[in-house]
Amino acid sequence: MWPIIHKLGSPKWFYTMSGRWLPFLWGIGALLITVGSLWGLAFAPPDYQQGDSFRIIYVHVPAAIVAQSCFAMMALCSLIFLVWRIKLADMAAGAAAPLGAAMTFGALFSGAIWGVPTWGTWWVWDARLTSMLLLLFIYLGIMALRGAFASRDGGARAAAILTLVGVINLPIIKYSVVWWNTLHQGATFSITEKPAMPMSMWLPLLIMVLGFYLLFAAVTVARTRNEIIRRQPSARWVRALAKGGRHGL
Amino acid sequence: MQLDTLKLGCERDERWLFSDLDWQIRSGELWRIEGPNGSGKTTLLRILSGQMADYTGTLLWQGEPLARCREAFMASMLYIGHRxxxxxxxxxxxxxxxxxxxxxxxxxxxxxxxxxxxxxxxxxxxxxxxxxxxxxxxxxxxxxxxxxxxxxxxRLWILDEPFTAIDRAGVRQLEGWMMAHCRAGGSVVVTSHHDSGELLPSSGVLKNLRFDGQGGVHVDC
Amino acid sequence: MVRGACTLTAERADTDRVLDALPGLWQGFSATLIRDCRLRFRRRSELANPLIFFALVVTLFPLGLAPDSTLLSGIAPGLLWVAALLAVLLSLDGLFRDDFDDGTLEQLLLAPQPAGVLVLAKIVAHWLTTGLPLALASPLLGIMLSLPGHSMGILMSTLLLGSATLSLVGAIGAALTVGLRRGGVLLSLLILPLYTPVLIFGAGTVRLAVEGAPLAPWLALMGAMLALSLLAAPWAAAAALKLSLDG
Structure with a gap:
């Protein structure tokens, strides 16, 4: 009985429930990002060392945080998928991967732009930037592996195993890169050792981080819903949905 | 020796190859699996031999779930596949x-x-x-x-098309082994494109499991 | 033959009682290890390929940079390590592919022994025929790159420790891509990011040895990475092999 419930019951339940949450996720996420950007860009005081250029932090840090959380979420989904064979978990992991890669790229890109006024160059082999670059490669590897399998189930399980291997490796990569960095470069400017921020600076940052999380959740949920429909186009409830629109449920 | 399937089903990429298959394999039985290409014969053999975990239902070896006695099962099962x-x-x-x-x-x-x-x-x-x-x-x-x-x-032989690339004498010999194995208390599950005449049905041990190619499986005794 | 089968089956009824005493773990491990080593020695030309590749890549660098011994000795630790890592990576694609094609991989996973142990035997055979020769040959190439003599021992021992980790982690990638027709490039994409810690610690330790700094903690860290991958990688690779055979 359980497998049937897992396989067929869950996606439908998720589809119905998420249909109710989704507008709130979109709405609150957009609101937080609007408030956060306005506050951060227009009202927060300029940094005493970097002037206005520090304001890119309001994109850079949220993107980086969400990029890393996304990997943790994918790892959790992969574990659920491999242990309990809940396909919905795999759909969510698959939906989140390109978003995580995009967030990682966003963090790297904004970091490079930020590098020009602060370091005088687009790229330095800073420990954080380097480990983000490796994270991007891991994301791309997972997406490529999933796509390489002819069978969707095979690709899903391969991607799940690689995600779990990656999540064990990420802390090791991170610390080895930090060690490598200190060995090679000595003390350079580091984003980690900023002076403590006043509240007028970090409060908008917090709002932006929350906004990024909500938008990430909204896009992931929406993509997962699409995937559910794509995988079960012939299920009875999906057909009813196609006929009757939202009222079908 | 006994191997049972309870409500066995297998879904590949949202398509059910078979479902609700209740089947008992006992000592001395020779099972032939028939069906058109792509109907799931090989998949069934791979599930039966413990290679695929992606199925619904239960497999029981000597009355115990297969996952709990994997080593004992693997030690008493022989599988020869296409490769x-x-x-x-x-x-x-x-x-x-x-x-x-x-x-x-x-x-x-x-x-x-x-x-x-x-x-x-x-x-x-x-x-x-x-x-x-x-x-x-x-x-x-x-x-x-x-x-x-x-x-x-x-004691349990699972053979996926064992007659490919063997000459007529070899086929006879192999059939002889399978019969002898069953008479001695073993069991054989075999898929084959061969005509049923080749496998000696007169001995009474031969049983058929038929895939109709539309997701149905029929047990003929 | 018919009579033979009958007597064998009659004996089998007795063996049912001793089913608890399964075919030995060590018996399966050593048989697989010996079989794989024997197979590799049957194809002796392929055995030398990683070594030749290693030497060739190292030769390319002085040609591409400059025949300047101070420059070369400065980059030698990293260069030797990157070349060895690529040599291991190239040899990985064949780790499971032949077995997959001829069906012995399927039979390996059907053995009563736990799959992780048998996969470990295959990985050990791979290391014995790639990582070990690479490590043994590395001082020769170190001399050609004017690496100081006192760091040769460390170069070899980091390569010994590190290449074992590379074989173990690489086996996961090889297992994930074994069912794909063009798995080679994808394999590099999956595995190279995971190789970075080994590269960083391996090359860094050799660099520290050149400078004469204390090394024990870094060697210990490399040992720790080897221990972790020894624990986890064979099981992950076995799981990946199972799904590759399914798909």
């Missing part, structure tokens, strides 16, 4: 010796080796023991794989 499982760069003897080491309870290497010699002689490969398999003909290569049957450790 022969023979290393071409090794000699026939070395190939068989590896299988012996994996499955035999015998600890002494010399005794294991003698059994390999005997098995190769039984499939008509006496004198070819030390020849690399790549220098043998296709039929002889297939016989190296079938020599594993003659090693005789396992």
């Amino acid at each position: 022969p499982g023979i290393k071409k760069a090794l000699t026939a003897l070395e190939n068989l010796d590896w299988y012996q080491a994996m499955s035999a309870f015998e600890k002494r290497r010399g005794v294991r080796r003698d059994a390999c010699f005997q098995a190769l002689a039984e499939v008509g490969l006496a004198g070819f023991e030390e020849t690399p398999v790549e220098n043998l003909s296709a039929g002889q290569q297939r016989r190296v794989a079938l020599a594993r049957l003659a090693l005789g450790h396992q």
Whole structure:
């Protein structure tokens, strides 16, 4: 009985429930990002060392945080998928991967732009930037592996195993890169050792981080819903949905 | 010996190959699995041999769930699939010796080796023991794989199209082994494109499991 | 033959009682290890390929940069390590592919022994025929790159420790891509990011040895990475092999 419930019951339940949450996720996420950007860009005081250029932090840090959380979420989904064979978990992991890669790229890109006024160059082999670059490669590897399998189930399980291997490796990569960095470069400017921020600076940052999380959740949920429909186009409830629109449920 | 399936089903990429299959395999039974290509015969054999975990329902070996007695099941089951499982760069003897080491309870290497010699002689490969398999003909290569049957450790044989690339005499011989194995209390599950006339139905041990190609499976006794 | 099968089956009824005493773990491990080593030695030309590749890549660098011994000795630790890592990576694609094609991989996973142990035997055979020769040959190439003599021992021992980790982690990638027709490039994409810690610690330790700094903690860290991958990688690779055979 359980497998049937897992396989067929869950996606439908998720589809119905998420249909109710989704507008709130979109709405609150957009609101937080609007408030956060306005506050951060227009009202927060300029940094005493970097002037206005520090304001890119309001994109850079949220993107980086969400990029890393996304990997943790994918790892959790992969574990659920491999242990309990809940396909919905795999759909969510698959939906989140390109978003995580995009967030990682966003963090790297904004970091490079930020590098020009602060370091005088687009790229330095800073420990954080380097480990983000490796994270991007891991994301791309997972997406490529999933796509390489002819069978969707095979690709899903391969991607799940690689995600779990990656999540064990990420802390090791991170610390080895930090060690490598200190060995090679000595003390350079580091984003980690900023002076403590006043509240007028970090409060908008917090709002932006929350906004990024909500938008990430909204896009992931929406993509997962699409995937559910794509995988079960012939299920009875999906057909009813196609006929009757939202009222079908 | 008993292997049971309870409500066995398998779904591949949102398509059900079969579902709700209740089936009992007992000592002395020879099961032939029939059905059109792509109907799920090989998949069923792979599930039955414990290679695929992606199914619904339960598999019971000696009344116990398969997951709980994997080692005992693997030790008493022999599977030969489409791919022969023979290393071409090794000699026939070395190939068989590896299988012996994996499955035999015998600890002494010399005794294991003698059994390999005997098995190769039984499939008509006496004198070819030390020849690399790549220098043998296709039929002889297939016989190296079938020599594993003659090693005789396992009670349940699961054979996926074992008659490919063997000559008529070899087919007769293989059929003879399967019948003998069943008479001695073992069981055989086999898929084959061969006409039913080839497998001796007169003996009364032959049973059929038929895939109709539309997701249905029928047990004919 | 028919009579032979009958007597064998009759004996089998007795063996049912001793089913608890399964075919030995060590018996399966050593048989698989010996079989794989034997197979590799049957194809001797392929055995030398990683070594030749290693030497060739190292030769390319002085040609591409400059025949300047101070420059070369400065980059030698990293260069030797990157070349060795690529040599291991190239040899990985064949780790499971032949077995997959001829069906012995399927039979390996059907053995009563736990799949992780047998996969470990295959990985050990791979290391014995790639990582070990690479490590043993590395001082020769170190001399050609004017690496100081006192760091040769460390170069070899980091390569010994590190290449074992590379074989173990690489086996996961090889297992994931074994069912794909063009798995080679994808394999590099999957595995290279995971190789970075080994590269960083391996090359860094050799660099520290050149400078004469204390090394024990870094060697210990490399040992720790080897221990972790020894624990986890064979099981992950076995799981990946199972799904590759399914798909």
